[in-house]
Amino acid sequence: MARKQAPAYAWPTHLVRPQAGQRLVYLDLNHWISLAKAATGHRTGEIYRPALTAVQEAASSGKYLFPLSLTHYMEMAGIQDPRQRGDIADVMEDLSGFTTLLTNSHIARLEVEAALDRIFSVDSPHIADLNLLGHGIGHTMGMRGxxxxxxxxxxxxxxxxxxxxxxxxxxxxxxxxxxxxxxxxxxxxxxxxxxxxxxxNGWDPTVAKRSAEKRAESERQLAERLDNDPQYWNRLRDVVQGRYISLEIIDTLNKALIDRDKRIEDVVTDKDSIRAFADCMPSADVHTTLVEAAHRNREKSWEPNDVFDIDALSVAVPYCDIVVTERYASHVVNAAHLPQGMQTEVFPRLKDLMEWLDRQ
Structure with a gap:
């Protein structure tokens, strides 16, 4: 069921954003690969050389940051060729300096707190501030030090x-x-x-992909149930939101409610309250929109990379200034008018990013 109007987001006050004047540019792995091809003189990389020059100049200006996400590390682990990984990593290191984004699970916790603060008209001073940006893979997982x-x-x-x-x-x-x-x-x-x-010694590069495969299989099972129970198609967004709450944030939500001496019934009393609660959390809105769109494509076959992409975009679209992703995801979030409400630009091509940078 489509929303009648865009939600008023409950932005987490305990998430520390970058200093004023710096803009965050998030690139999907496929675009990092294109830049690596340009940097190494690959036969298909010549077309991306202007983009590489543009992003190098943007990064060196200090006005633009090109952070990595935990998804990047997970996807890199799935590339079998060490030379290819090295080529991509060289460009990533050069442009990002190993600046990284906090992962979606930690941001979702702060969003839950902010949503509850709005519902109960209270602040949550017991919650420690977390930095959106940090250094290295440890920060992506919420580790300090x-x-x-x-x-x-x-x-x-x-x-x-x-x-x-x-x-x-x-x-x-x-x-x-x-x-x-x-x-x-x-x-x-x-x-x-x-x-x-x-x-x-126990190293296993398939852990992340196997975890994503389990989540992809859960979505395949939902698709099968939807086919068997077509009456739910008219309430698909409600179904997706309910699953997001029950599978992704229920533990965080219960803990936050206990801290406030409240119960789940004080938050979600009917379908409208469930919608309002899920919609006001920025990353949850992106997650729901992308998952709903994927299920409406009846020919969609869920794969682990779909899970990686949704996790990454759930953080990048609300909390970065420019996102360059693949064409379908760009179409979905722009069609849902999410970038406008989140003050983000979402593009499908490096060429679009170049043109945007030229206008600044």
Whole structure:
């Protein structure tokens, strides 16, 4: 069921956004691949060289940031050719500097809190602020900190820094270099020669894809039930929203309600209240819109990459300024007028991004 009007979003006040004057540009992996082809002189990359130059200039200006998401790391792990991973990672490192976006599960928690604050007309001061942007893969998963030196007695980083033979500044440089090497390795993945030893020690690059496959299978099962119960097609958005609440945020919602001495019945009393609650959370709105559109395509076959894409866009569309994704997703979110309400530009091509940058 289509909404009669765009929702008034409950933006999370505890999500710390970038400083004024900086714009976030999110690129889907397929566009990173195109830029890597241009950078390496690939036979099909010449057409993307102007785009590569444009984004390099934009990044070097300091006005534009090109953050990576956890989805990028997951998708990179699925690329089997180490050389291809390395080529893409080089461009990603050059343009992003390993600046990363907080993942959707942590942002969804803050959105739930903001939605409840609006419903109950209270603030949630017990919630700690989280930065939308951070450095490296750890930040994408909500982890704080970096590399430390530990002994049996605990963290001895400061002691090691003070006793470093070449002085504290040399220690800082060594640690920064180690952090950079770690981030580079996480993005590139292992060389073929390193795989046997890593596998023997428990490394498994298929974990993320297998998790996404389970979620894709859940959507396939929903598609089958919809085919068997066609009366739900007129309320497909309601179905998708209900599943989002019950599968994606129910634990977070219950905890937030307990903190407020409230119950689920105080929030969702009927179908209209469910719609209002889900629609006011920006990432939930993007998620619902994309999933609903996919199910309305009766020939759609759900794959793990569909799950990756929806997770990534659920953060990128509300919280970045420019999103360059694939053509179908761009059409869906623009047709639903989500970018206008979120003050985001969503494009399907690098050429569109170039033209937008030229107008700035």
């Amino acid at each position: 970096g590399l430390y030196i530990r002994s049996a007695t605990g963290d001895v980083t400061e002691e090691a820094r003070a006793a470093w033979p070449d002085g504290p500044e040399s220690f800082d440089a060594m640690l920064a270099d180690a952090r950079q090497h770690l981030e580079r390795s996480m993005l590139r993945g292992p060389a073929d020669a390193e795989v046997p030893e890593l596998t023997a």
